[in-house]
Amino acid sequence: xxxxxxxxxxxLFFILASGTxxxxxxxxxxxxxxxxxxxxxxxxxxxxxxxxxxxxxxxGKDFVEVEEKLYFSYPNRFRFEILSDTMTGFSVExxxxxxxxxxxxxxxxxxxxxxxYTDILLYRDHENLLNxxxxxxxxxxxxxxxxxxxxxxxxVGRSLEKGKPFAGxxxxxxxxxxxxxxxxxxxxxxxxxxxxxxRISKTWYPMQVSIFLDNQLFAxxxxxxxxxxxxxxxxxxxxxxxxxxxxxxxxxxP
Numbered sequence: 001x002x003x004x005x006x007x008x009x010x011x012l013f014f015i016l017a018s019g020t021x022x023x024x025x026x027x028x029x030x031x032x033x034x035x036x037x038x039x040x041x042x043x044x045x046x047x048x049x050x051x052x053x054x055x056x057x058x059x060g061k062d063f064v065e066v067e068e069k070l071y072f073s074y075p076n077r078f079r080f081e082i083l084s085d086t087m088t089g090f091s092v093e094x095x096x097x098x099x100x101x102x103x104x105x106x107x108x109x110x111x112x113x114x115x116x117y118t119d120i121l122l123y124r125d126h127e128n129l130l131n132x133x134x135x136x137x138x139x140x141x142x143x144x145x146x147x148x149x150x151x152x153x154x155x156v157g158r159s160l161e162k163g164k165p166f167a168g169x170x171x172x173x174x175x176x177x178x179x180x181x182x183x184x185x186x187x188x189x190x191x192x193x194x195x196x197x198x199r200i201s202k203t204w205y206p207m208q209v210s211i212f213l214d215n216q217l218f219a220x221x222x223x224x225x226x227x228x229x230x231x232x233x234x235x236x237x238x239x240x241x242x243x244x245x246x247x248x249x250x251x252x253x254p
Contacts, residue, residue, distance in 0.1 A: 028133075028140045028156050031171065032126035038176040040203040041124035043230035045072040047205070053219040070118070073230075077237040078122045080115070091115070093122065094237045096135070106248040113185045114218055117192035117209050120169075120178045136183045138167045146170070148180065157182070165189060165215075177204065189214055201228055 026034070047070040052063040067083040078093040089102040093111065100108040116136065123129040133140050133156065142158035148170055157168020167189075170180035181192040190213055194206035209221040235241060 025143055025145065026154070028143055029126065029130060031143060031154055031156065032129050032133075034176045035171055035178060036124055036126040036129065038204065039124055039178075039197075041074050042201070042203045042228050044074060044228070044232060045121075045203070045205065046070070046227045046229040047072075047223055048225040049221055049223045051219055051221050054217055070121075071232055071236060072122055073232050073237060074122075075125050076122065076128055078118060079232075079236050080118070092237055092239055092242060093118075094239050096131075097239050099239050099242050101242065101246050104246060106243065106246045107251055109250070113183065113188055113190045114211055114213060116183050116185075116190060117181065117194075117211060117221075120181055120192075120194065121205070133169060136167065137185070138169065138183075145173075151179070153179065165191075190218075191215075198226075200226055203228065 049068050049070065051066050051068055053066065054063050055061045066087070069081045069083055071079040071081075073079075076093075076095055079090060080092075081090040082088060087102075088104070089100070091098065091100040091111075098109060098111045099106060100112070119132050119136065120129075123132045130140060138156060139158040140156055142156070144155050146153050146155045152173040154171045154173055155168050156171070157166055159166040165182065167182050167184045169178060169182075171177070172179050175197075177194070177197050179194050181194070183190050183192075190211065193210040193212075195208040195210070197204050197206045205223070205226055207223045207226075210217065211219040211221070
């Protein structure tokens, strides 16, 4: 009698445990809500960084180093400036619109593939982040578990062919910090790896980002200084004003 009772108990426990195992995989909206709750959305961020872009054309120079300044005015306004004596340029993203200016000329209204790493830093509200992931071509209906670098991750996205890379967002299960973001565009694939997340007051920011383009290292970003800041001039993010102020010379880009 007692043996039968314990057997029934363990069988019931196994069935319930198996059922709850599936239930612990959250839907995308809930998962991104947990991510947003972790990294927080401050009023604004000002960051200074160095980006080292690998130089494949000049064998005598391993990389080109560029100083950059980033303005984040939440929930969805962003400005990126190049701080260089030899190169001038900036880009602005506001309300899901984009413009890029180089050397006094508008060169694009489409955010370049290699700059999409800022999606995760800008869209800290779960609804905006979900919308941006969808716009980036990620299948947000699918969430799964995967192991990445000895870490268990939630993965938003779906592989069309088993074993092949796919667009998605990898979120560390224990911390809810994004650690990998993959986007496909114009037959090219960019992979962004976020490392060394640091807490600034109540918010979080990655101090290092590695950018791969078609499985080849393209650039490395190192954040030198970051401040919580608000009250940026609205003119910094005024795309219509920028379009009136600069001529256009658009070019194709990945």
